[in-house]
Amino acid sequence: MRTARLQEELLKLFDWKANELKALRGLYELTTNLSSHFGDDVNIEVRDSIVDIGQALPREIDDVMSGHCGHSKNDNVRLIERVATFVRGQFIVTLAALVEDSNAQAMRIVLRAFPEKIGRDARKVNLSEAVRLKTVLDQAIESEIYSIFMGKQNTMRCRIAEVLSGDVFCEDHWQGYIELRARRDVALHNGWRPNQLYFEKSGNTLNSSSEMLLYPTPEYTKNSFDLVENLLRALSEHCKEKFRPYTRIEAFKRMWERSSLSKVVPFEEAWDYKAATDTSSGGLWGKEGFDWRWSHSETLIWQFFCHIFYGQSRTTLPDIEYARKRLKRDDVQIIDEWLDSPFHL
DSSP states (O other), rough: GGGHHHHHHHHHHHHHHHHHHHHHHHHHHHHTTTTHHHHSGGGHHHHHHHHHHHHHOOOGGHHHHHHOOOOOOOOHHHHHHHHHHHHHHHHHHHHHHHHHHHHHHHHHHHHHHOGGGSOOOOOOOGGGGSHHHHHHHHHHHHHHHHHHHHHHHHHHHHHHHHHTOOSSSSSSHHHHHHHHHHHHHHHHHSSTTOHHHHHHHHHHOOOOTTOOOOOOOOHHHHHHHHHHHHHHHHHHHHHHHHHHHOOOOHHHHHHHHHSSSTSSOOHHHHHEEEOOOOOOOOOOEEOTTOOOOOOHHHHHHHHHHHHHHHHHOOOOOHHHHHHHHHHHHHHHHHHHHHHOOOOOO
């Protein structure tokens, strides 16, 4: 079951994203000294190539650096600085995408484990295209994530908090992310030129009539790297705390309690269960003398639980396709979730 190894999946995701950020920061640091590195005769050929690239870029980019450190008197260095500014912009777009993808993937993992968190509107999927329940679930999850990121900022924050079981980000970090995201949108859709939508989203107090492109300065870029690092750390620490791992026995118990069998026979009447503690891993045993006259449909899901408990050597899975036709939706979902991440006791 995905819920049993939810924390493991999330922490693996955040480690991956932390390594992506580390790689991006390393690449960025290689470009921060672009002007000085290519300002001597040793790198004439490479320098001239960079200068040619700078000549192809808009001159308005120079205005970003003019307010930061003044125009250079050397045309070549000015063109190289123009390229460096342009490259910083690409890092900003990538950083914003990194945060958004981290949020999206984290929510995708959690929603697969807790599909009840999916909003009502996202559940309206095309059943004719869904071969099995897993397809329906995947479609609903993608619809939910799309609607979250396409919604208003406050709604987006609330929905992320609902899915991840708590507000992850402090106010300063969230506002920084919103501005970063708004700047990314300006880069992608308006050629780095600020528009009214940017000011509404970002809360930036720049002069709304300003014609200066929103290419990032070195200071802004460094701060953005630090911001993204803080955002990823907050995500990781929050999910590590909220989604603690639990044992296979606990997963088995939760599956039973979600199934239709629990409405007929409580878990404790069918199984002897000892919860795990700091000094014991707990245990699960079939209740001695337990017998029940299950209905035909109930027998199918009972065979499924026996297969998990006793293993392939003593029991076999019921015919899955037949079970899908006969069982209730919640029972089919439990089976599909187990098939997606199988385990035995």
